[in-house]
Amino acid sequence: MNLKTTLAALLLAFSGFVLAAGQTDKKEAPAEFGQGTKYSEEGADTCLVCHNEEWAYPIFPIFKTKHANRADKRTPFAGLQCEACHGPGAKHAESGGDRNAINSQKANSWVAVGERNKLCLTCHQGNARMGWHGSAHDANNVACSSCHKVHAERDPVLAKATQADACFKCHKQQRADFQKPSSHPVRFGQLACSDCHNAHGTNAKAMLVKTTVNQTCTTCHAEKRGPFLWEHAPVADDCTLCHSPHGTARPSLLTKTPPLLCQQCHTHVHPSVARTGAALPANGGAGAAFVVAGSCTNCHSQIHGSNHPSGVKLMR
Structure with a gap:
């Protein structure tokens, strides 16, 4: 065997060793993070196979709300149903319920708060939400779903008797103040936070519903005006x-x-x-x-x- 033949054989053997080592050390690429773009073929029927009455988080009450009114073309269920809010769900269903493959709209969602809120604001527009962008809640990354329970038959934050409990989750000092001997009757359900404040933001101090403090107060205390x-x-x-x-x-x-x-x-x-x-x-x-x-x-x-x-x- 001459020198050229020997060198060629050694080079070939070394190349094979490197190739084998590369194949041994190669790791499988992680699954793509996100939910993809494919929608379920059966819509809500696909979701309800797992998200049934035995599911820990109640789903079925949404069918008693305006969101599920198919006769109104503005509602989610008149279009893509569950996926109108949660995004394409085929990957989530095919993976056996991978949480990273669906927008849960919860606090642990991988979707940024701003993007989740943007989805809600696509439909929920109008004067009541004109002040949202730049408001205290927006600046502090409060999500719509932090206050609103979309699947509930009656959203607690929209009911005077239960609204304060939603607000008090963050506003703990106000909770303490309302327990004091002299206070507005919020804890008794006779007055709601939204009677004085607009949680979606206003141009007024403390997101008051009126332009000034006095205008807000004299809405009820008219004799002091x-x-x-x-x-x-x-x-x-x-x-x-x-x-x-x-x-x-x-x-x-x-x-x-x-x-x-x-x-x-x-x-x-x-x-x-x-x-x-x-x-x-x-x-x-x-x-x-x-x-x-x-x-x-x-x-x-x-x-x-x-x-x-x-x-x-x-x-x-």
């Missing part, structure tokens, strides 16, 4: 200067107990009255129960404003 002949400046400016709307441990949702609240502004007006009554006319009435450590509103009862000719002291 005015205008009055004798105005009380903080009342005309902002109700929250004196009141904490979610609740306090003081009467009338006040931020502080009178006279301390009043004396934040009224520092030079008969200050001794709040303690002894000595500065009152007609011998002062020192020690009288309605004066000693009492509230300024014992005398200045029309604190929100008055039309009485007695003047700016708001006593009548």
